[in-house]
Amino acid sequence: MGELSDAAIVTQVLSGNRDAFADLIDRHRRLVFSVHLNSAGDRDMAEDLTQDTFIKAYRALDTYDPGAGRFSTWLTTIAVRVGIDARRRHRPTESLERLHEEKGFDPASEARTERSTEAAGVGEAVRRAVQRLPEQQRLAVTLKHIEDLPFTEVARIMGCSVNSAKVHAHRGRLQLARFLGYMREEGLA
Amino acid sequence: MKCSEAERLMSALLDGDIKQSPRLDGHLEACPSCKTQWEALQSTVADLSCLSQLEVPRDLTAAIMSKLPERQTLVFGRPLGFLLSGLSIAAAVILFVWATGLGQSGLAVTVGLATFALNWVTAIWSSLGVGTPGFIINSLLASTVAAFVLAALLSVGRLCGNLALAYRRGA
Numbered sequence: 001m002g003e004l005s006d007a008a009i010v011t012q013v014l015s016g017n018r019d020a021f022a023d024l025i026d027r028h029r030r031l032v033f034s035v036h037l038n039s040a041g042d043r044d045m046a047e048d049l050t051q052d053t054f055i056k057a058y059r060a061l062d063t064y065d066p067g068a069g070r071f072s073t074w075l076t077t078i079a080v081r082v083g084i085d086a087r088r089r090h091r092p093t094e095s096l097e098r099l100h101e102e103k104g105f106d107p108a109s110e111a112r113t114e115r116s117t118e119a120a121g122v123g124e125a126v127r128r129a130v131q132r133l134p135e136q137q138r139l140a141v142t143l144k145h146i147e148d149l150p151f152t153e154v155a156r157i158m159g160c161s162v163n164s165a166k167v168h169a170h171r172g173r174l175q176l177a178r179f180l181g182y183m184r185e186e187g188l189a
Numbered sequence: 190m191k192c193s194e195a196e197r198l199m200s201a202l203l204d205g206d207i208k209q210s211p212r213l214d215g216h217l218e219a220c221p222s223c224k225t226q227w228e229a230l231q232s233t234v235a236d237l238s239c240l241s242q243l244e245v246p247r248d249l250t251a252a253i254m255s256k257l258p259e260r261q262t263l264v265f266g267r268p269l270g271f272l273l274s275g276l277s278i279a280a281a282v283i284l285f286v287w288a289t290g291l292g293q294s295g296l297a298v299t300v301g302l303a304t305f306a307l308n309w310v311t312a313i314w315s316s317l318g319v320g321t322p323g324f325i326i327n328s329l330l331a332s333t334v335a336a337f338v339l340a341a342l343l344s345v346g347r348l349c350g351n352l353a354l355a356y357r358r359g360a
Contacts, residue, residue, distance in 0.1 A: 021257065025250045033245050047246055054253045126236045144204075145237040151204065170200045173230050180236060182229030 006071035010064055021061075025054055028072055031147055032079045038142045039083050041131045049086055053079040069156055076157045080139065129179035136160075137172030144169050190216045195223045203234055277344035280337065306330070 004012075006027070012020040032053050036046035057064075057078050064074050130138055130146075136158065143154040144165075155165040177183040190212055198213040217224045246252075283299055310329065 018257065019254075022250050022254050025253050029249050029253075030243060030245050033249070034241070034243050037243070038240070043246075047249065047252075050249065051253050051256060055256060055258070058257050123236060123239050127240055130237070130240070141237065145234055146240045148241065166200065166204055169204065173203065173233055176237070177226075177229040177233045180233060182232050183226065 007066040010061055010066075010071065013058075014062055021054075021058060024057075024071070028075055029054075031072060031076060034147060035076060035079045035139075035142060036083055038127060038130050038146065039135075039138060040086070041128065045086075049079070049082055052086075053082045056082060070153070073153050073156050076143070077159075080157060084135070126180065129176055132179055133172050133175055136168045137175060140165050140168035141172035141176065145173075192216075192220060192223050195220065196226070199223075199227055199230060203230060277341040277348065280341040 004023075006024065009020050009023050013024070029050060033046055033050045036049040036053070037043065040046045040049060053075070057075055060078070064071065068074075130141060133141065139158055140154060143149045143157060144151065149157075151162045151165050151169075154169075155162045158165055158168070160168075174183070195213055195216045198207070198210045201207045202210060202213070213227075217227055307330070
């Protein structure tokens with residue numbers, strides 16, 4: 001017997017099978033957590049935002065229209081809004097630029113150190129560099145190159161055209177290459 | 190080839206729009222600046238792919254499930270929707286019978302209900318000792334009918350929307 005589609009599980013939940021929602025969480029929690037972790041940076045905050053995202057999705061589940069797109073796209077759109085709202089509410093107390101200036105934080109050197117110990121865990125320095133990107137570039141890079149979504153989905157989530165999403169991804173890649181020390185900063189000799 | 194064209198091809202390759210570009214390969218052989226940029230972009234994308242190996246908190250699903258609200262907001266809307274839809278269908282049938290003149294009994298029932306409602310309102314006014322101001326009663330009846338028709342139309346729209354959504358979900 002084949003696996004139930006997301007839309008079929010949504011129907012089950014709406015029919016009163018609350019527990020079926022756990023299947024949707026299991027299927028998509030990694031994607032939602034990744035989106036939040038790559039923007040919030042902090043695992044605890046990413047976990048909180050992931051919970052908020054799924055709770056909001058649960059409340060709005062009867063507005064999901066399978067004809068309008070995949071469930072993961074609809075869910076990620078909610079995640080993006082939750083992330084933006086959270087950043088508006090809680091301004092970061094310590095920006096990466098300040099870390100750079102006050103504590104000698106250097107993402108490029110951290111990235112190089114991280115690469116040498118990459119097998120040991122997640123590339124935190126790479127993630128920090130991603131967090132430094134402007135919102136749209138970060139989203140395009142995260143969804144395309146970390147989550148491997150096609151640009152049609154990326155564009156839907158971002159609410160823009162495919163071409164715009166590609167432009168954001170292109171600029172994000174260039175900026176990241178500079179942050180990670182692969183390329184020189186613009187304007188520097 | 191200009192460097193701007195080479196950069197466009199690099200993007201197309203990284204976006205997955207093209208698999209390879211001999212023209213870009215030729216340009217990279219002759220342009221150290223573009224070659225450096227291409228290697229930098231490839232390394233960046235490789236670094237990004239490492240981030241996809243992500244460890245999600247194990248108890249995340251349980252934590253979310255324990256915080257889910259009761260389905261009052263969702264469930265409440267559905268019976269109300271079905272009730273309104275049922276009323277709209279009943280209204281549509283009565284209006285159809287009345288408008289087409291089909292079924293003498295249907296017409297009699299409609300007239301009977303209207304007469305009953307009119308007598309009821311008149312009795313209330315009489316019990317209040319203010320007489321029977323016909324224009325007020327007529328206005329009230331007209332408003333009630335208009336509100337009922339409006340609610341019925343909205344319900345029909347909602348019913349159609351629900352049916353379309355249920356059909357797309359495969360229910």
